[in-house]
Amino acid sequence: MAREQKAKSKKEQLKGKAKQVMGRAVGNERMTAEGRAEKSKGHARQAKEKGKDTFKG
Template identity: 65%
Template sequence: MTASEKAKAKTEQAKGKTKETLGSATGNDRMAAEGRAEKNTGKARQAKEKAKDTLKP
């Protein structure tokens, strides 16, 4: 996994978690849902990069 892609995935996950927490704390369901989606996108990006690393010869 390249360093930039790894950082991008971790940043996306952290940003999503923050948004989700703020949305839940303020009762804003839309923001919480956006945060969950963003966090999951970061997790998917990280999984994709790990899979690419595993398949490298």
């Protein structure tokens, strides 16, 4: 399960980064903001999983 969550966090980060870059390229501030939010969500999920790993090991 942890491996799936880590993969999901990376996917969210990459998707967010891509959306953020596209938003900047076309001048769409809403898309840029959504990309930042998705990227942050991925970082938060990754931090949570790292915390779990710390307490397990």
